[in-house]
Amino acid sequence: MVEKTEQVNMKMSAQAKRLLKLAAEKEHRTxxxxxxxxxxxxxxxxxxxDPEADKKDELSS
Structure with a gap:
């Protein structure tokens, strides 16, 4: 499991939020x-x- 350390704040329309919530519920996701x-x-x-993905792989090897 990938550790989640980044936070993103965003604004979206009420409709987009409702659809996101419905999609998440349907897929049993947050x-x-x-x-x-x-x-x-x-x-x-x-x-x-992701251009940073190779660098992370090299560091963990």
């Missing part, structure tokens, strides 16, 4: 976990790679 899942899924589908 709203935070749902946002994280959506970010990872979006990036994976579009080939967006």
């Amino acid at each position: 709203m935070t976990n749902m946002v994280e899942y959506l970010v990872y899924d979006f990036c994976e589908k579009r080939g967006i790679v």
